[in-house]
Amino acid sequence: MNFEAATPAVLPFPPVDPVLFEIGPFALRWYALAYIAGLLFASWYMKRLVSSPRLWGQVKPSMSVPQVDDFFLWSVLGVVLGGRLGYVLFYKPLHYLANPHEILMMWDGGMSFHGGFLGVVAVCYFYGRRIGTSLDRMLDLGAASVPVGLGLGRLANFINSELWGRPADLPWAFVFPLDQLQLPRHPSQLYEAVLEGLFLFIAVRIATHRHGALQHAGRASGIFALGYGLSRILVEFFREPDPFLGTFAGFLTMGMILSLPLCLVGVWLLLRSRHDPA
Secondary structure, rough: HHHHHOOOOOOOOOOOOOOOEEEOOOEEEHHHHHHHHHHHHHHHHHHHHHHHHHHHHOOOOOOOOOHHHHHHHHHHHHHHHHHHHHHHHOOOHHHHHHHHHHHHHHHOOOOOOOHHHHHHHHHHHHHHHHHHOOOHHHHHHHHOOOOHHHHHHHHHHHHOOOOOEEEEEOOOEEOOOOOOOOOEEEOOOHHHHHHHHHHHHHHHHHHHOOOHHHHHOOOHHHHHHHHHHHHHHHHHEEOOOOOOOOOOOEEEOHHEEEEEEEEHHHHHHHHHOOOOOH
16 A cells, blocks of 8 residues: 555644643643643542442442542652653663653653553552552552553543654544654554543443442452453554664564553453452
8 A cells, every 4th residue: 555645644633732831931731731630630530439438339448538539649649640650661771771861851851651651550559558558449549540541641642742653544634743754654643532532431330330340349449450451452554663762572562562561461361350259
């Protein structure tokens, strides 16, 4: 397929400025707003979950409402530090080794979901020990509440014209403004927004509200880990590999490699939750 000679994308790229507004040197970007909105929603939704006794049955909720507020501050730190350090270590270690001063330049972009996930896991472990709650029960609350933030983050990636897909001859392909080749491509960011955001949120909500997942430690987080891992692996077939990494063994991308352990953890949590009494 000669994509350069292909029919131009049917769908025009939306003329949305990545910067929402500027006041002097301060600029609020959609990407930052997505993080803020996702974290605020997660905090609000976790309060709703811990305030609904019917979701927990005979099990004590993982946290109280005041503890959710306290945990929110720690989770912000885990997401930001973990996401940034994950990006530095997983995707551009040599670049940042040569330019260590750029590690703190987060306003230029560069966050890793897998790094942010590990950061939240660490926060859940230490905060859970502080309040006497197991790690898997802490993760269950996060699993139920974070997909919305993931979906918003992918929408922000689309607005930023970054992390686009592979070339495609499809009626819903886009020519991204920052793509030097100006080829019609899969809007893989939107695929991820639907799979990792909307579908994953619905799947975990059905498990918590209809099947009592919160009554079994690790069940909600197992569904999240397996669902996210499979979604990310699927989308990687349509997403353009990072130019500084390429593919491994001809088709494996870094996103796939980092998601495989997540799938295994998800399966382990689900199997383990079967032996946790309701």
